[in-house]
Amino acid sequence: xxxxxxxxxxxxxxxxxxxxxxxxxxxxxxxxxxxxxxxxxxxxxxxxxxxxxxxxxxxxxxxxxxxxxxxxxxxxxxxxxxxxxxxxxxxxxxxxxxxxxxxxxxxxxxxxxxxxxxxxx
Amino acid sequence: xxxxxxxxxxxxxxxxxxxxxxxxxxxxxxxxxxxxxxxxxxxxxxxxxxxxxxxxxxxxxxxxxxxxxxxxxxxxxxxxxxxxxxxxxxxxxxxxxxxxxxxxxxxxxxxxxxxxxxxxxxxxxxxxxxxxxxxxxxxxxxxxxxxxxxxxxxxxxxxxxxxxxxxxxxxxxxxxxxxxxxxxxxxxxxxxxxxxxxxxxxxxxxxxxxxxxxxxxxxxxxxxxxxxxxxxxxxxxxxxxxxxxxxxxxxxxxxxxxxxxxxxxxxxxxxxxxxxxxxxxxxxxxxxxxxxxxxxxxxxxxxxxxxxxxxxxxxxxxxxxxxxxxxxxxxxxxxxxxxxxxxxxxxxxxxxxxxxxxxxxxxxxxxxxxxxxxxxxxxxxxxxxxxxxxxxxxxxxxxxxxxxxxxxxxxxxxxxxxxxxxxxxxxxxxxxxxxxxxxxxxxxxxxxxxxxxxxxxxxxxxx
Numbered sequence: 064x065x066x067x068x069x070x071x072x073x074x075x076x077x078x079x080x081x082x083x084x085x086x087x088x089x090x091x092x093x094x095x096x097x098x099x100x101x102x103x104x105x106x107x108x109x110x111x112x113x114x115x116x117x118x119x120x121x122x123x124x125x126x127x128x129x130x131x132x133x134x135x136x137x138x139x140x141x142x143x144x145x146x147x148x149x150x151x152x153x154x155x156x157x158x159x160x161x162x163x164x165x166x167x168x169x170x171x172x173x174x175x176x177x178x179x180x181x182x183x184x
Numbered sequence: 185x186x187x188x189x190x191x192x193x194x195x196x197x198x199x200x201x202x203x204x205x206x207x208x209x210x211x212x213x214x215x216x217x218x219x220x221x222x223x224x225x226x227x228x229x230x231x232x233x234x235x236x237x238x239x240x241x242x243x244x245x246x247x248x249x250x251x252x253x254x255x256x257x258x259x260x261x262x263x264x265x266x267x268x269x270x271x272x273x274x275x276x277x278x279x280x281x282x283x284x285x286x287x288x289x290x291x292x293x294x295x296x297x298x299x300x301x302x303x304x305x306x307x308x309x310x311x312x313x314x315x316x317x318x319x320x321x322x323x324x325x326x327x328x329x330x331x332x333x334x335x336x337x338x339x340x341x342x343x344x345x346x347x348x349x350x351x352x353x354x355x356x357x358x359x360x361x362x363x364x365x366x367x368x369x370x371x372x373x374x375x376x377x378x379x380x381x382x383x384x385x386x387x388x389x390x391x392x393x394x395x396x397x398x399x400x401x402x403x404x405x406x407x408x409x410x411x412x413x414x415x416x417x418x419x420x421x422x423x424x425x426x427x428x429x430x431x432x433x434x435x436x437x438x439x440x441x442x443x444x445x446x447x448x449x450x451x452x453x454x455x456x457x458x459x460x461x462x463x464x465x466x467x468x469x470x471x472x473x474x475x476x477x478x479x480x481x482x483x484x485x486x487x488x489x490x491x492x493x494x495x496x497x498x499x500x501x502x503x504x505x506x507x508x509x510x511x512x513x514x515x516x517x518x519x520x521x522x523x524x525x526x527x528x529x530x531x532x533x534x535x536x537x538x539x540x541x542x543x544x545x546x547x548x549x550x551x552x553x554x555x556x557x558x559x560x561x562x563x564x565x566x567x568x569x570x571x572x573x574x575x576x577x578x579x580x581x582x583x584x585x586x587x588x589x590x591x592x593x594x595x596x597x598x599x600x601x602x603x604x605x606x607x608x609x610x611x612x613x614x615x616x617x618x619x620x621x622x623x624x625x626x627x628x629x630x631x632x633x634x635x636x637x638x639x640x641x642x643x644x645x646x647x
Contacts, residue, residue: 082297083419085306093309093416093424100425104432107206110213113529113554116536117271118222119212119433120404124278126205126225127411127430130285132236133418137292138251140244146292147244151251153288156281158255159262164278165226166263171271172222174543175215178550 118171125164131157190239197235198422204228205426209433215549232422268544269501272533276327276400279407282430283320286410287377290314293417299367306417307367311360311376313413318380319387320406326388327399331533339392349386356380391452394498394575396533397441398452405434437535444529444555446581446592474610477628479640482604485628486641489566489602492516492523493558495595496538497531499572499608503634506545509571512638513547515645521566524551526558526595528576559596568600570621572607572634578619587617603627606634 083089111119134157137150204224211221242248266274290313299307329335359376366372391399408430415423442452486492494513500506513523525547531538539552562568570577577597581589597603603626610622610631621627630637 082302082306085303087305090305090309090416093421096421096424097412097416097428100428101432103206104209104429105436107209107429108433108436111209112212112214113527113536114539114549114552115212115215115218116437117275117534117540118218118536119209120275120400120437120535121271121278122209122212122222122225123408123430123433124275124282124404126208126229126426127282127408128285129201129205129229129232129423129426130282130289130411130414131229132232133289133414133420133423134251134285135233135236135248136240136418137289138247139240139242140247141241142292142296146296147247149288149292149295151247153285153292154248154251155255155258156288157285158252159259159281160278160285161229161259162256163259163263165222165229166260167266167271167274168222169219170263171268171540171543172215172218174268174540174546175218175549176543176546177216178548 114175115172118168121164121168121171125161125168128157128160128164131161194235194239197231198420201228201232201235202422202425204231205422205429209429268540269504270332271540272396272400272537273328273331275534276324276331276403279400279403280321280324280328282407283317283324283410286313286407286414287317287321289414290317290417291377294370294373299363299369299373302367302417304364304367307364309413309416311363311373313410313417314373314377315356315360315380316406316413317410318377319384320403320410322381322384323388323399323406324384324403326385327396327403330388330391330393331396339390341390345386345390349383352379352383352386356383393533394530395445395452397530397535397537398438398445398447398449400534401434401438401441402449403434405431405438408432408434441530441535444593446590474622474629477604477630479630479637479644481628482630482637483641483644485567485602485604486512486516486521486569486645487519489516489521491565492521492567492569493562493565493597493600494523494525495531495568495570495573495577495597496525496527496542497571497573497576498533498537499574499606499634501532501537501541501572503572503608505571505635505638506541506547508635508638508642510542510545510547512642512645513551515642524553524558524561526553526555526562528555528573528595531573531576555593555595562596562599565600567602567604568597570597570603570605570607571638574607574619575617577621578617580617580620584617584620589617597621598624598626601626605629606637607631608633 134150134153137146138154140147205228208221208225211217290310293310356376356379359372363372408427412424412427412431415427442449516523527538575589577595578589579598580587581592581594584590598621605627622629
């Protein structure tokens, strides 16, 4: 490897491996997001039709499978072998939720029909 | 620099994902818009994943591809082949997977950066994530086992249980605080995680089947909170938002469920209803007699009914009777009767359980009515058909102060002109309270497997 490439790789390594400093204001910023999203959630979810509470559960579960993005970082091979394997397992668990969650939500929602859509045989 | 552009792309994809998730959930406000909403959420998820893949440095694709492929195949197989009646189990299992991902990401962070590298504030989020995640993983697995019938569904209790659980929970908290004091102590970190796993098992062990709607909702909430904490620990805002939405959704549903049971969280989690005292209550009522009727009698009554309300319960799910219920309803509708379904919020084992089963049987959703919307109509109804429901129709909830059901909102089945109850046995409901409705002179008890009884009624109606 040329020195230039090595240097670039090192910079890249450095960029990934350093966490932005977590100070009080950053933590508070995240807590603001958390709390405001929570209030938004109450508003939105309060309006969900009770008929659809089961699909709601599987949908929010699929959405929280977004932890997939955190798992991808761990599984990228940038880190130690242990981390990569942990990451792989996390990617697997999160994908089960994302893929399975969305698919089964859709399967359920497909069943909810109006009368004129074949509700009566 | 190219990395800057990648940061811009990934952050924008996260923002778009967050917006699409909220719009997707808003779509669920009506069955008509729900599928389109979920499609938006799927796009959001795809955007977030692509944005992440562009941003991170991927040295090897092996771990990502293997993990994603295995996960997707398992997820897809479960989605396609899982029968609708097994939906509560599946939901419980998926909470477990979601929390597992959070725990693993937490471990990864701790291993790579160490307590010192993370800093105390970040470690706080991480510790919260790992502790709640661990608790949710095993708690959900316990719920899954109980719903699937692999673990005895009845509450498992022993002397000093609550004290022991609370002690253990505080032990986990103590380890958490010790970790903040001594961040580099990996033993404490793993001990805290292990304690979390144990607490999860013990917390769900004493909870019985009919309380599952609350527990599943609560675990939903925990899984979301663990995901949100992950988001804070790894600086990912869309994860915070998605986790928070999941957390509030679960919390909202668990409030709704416990209100529908007229019980507090604490009572559901630590009360272990349905154990010893139930037997005594059931016995003293044995002197009252019940006349058994046949499907023939039920048919005669239904034949002449102008308005019918069906009350489904967990028994309908067990007997897989939703299709035959629908067939009976269609025959009655063809005879000119109006048929509606009254759904109690806690009927079944998870929020909305009955709606999904009836939708599977092609019942149009306009015929499914929430308790509050139909309760005043019972008095003008000719016949109520109770299929495998019990406690949610027990009038004791209104007046009998000593009853464990007292105060719980119920369906006013007793106000109808006639009541047909399809039930496997005369046993008391989950709360152990004998159902006064069974002894009402207006009531016609038809004992036997609900599916078999309904099949007989349908055959008779067809003649």
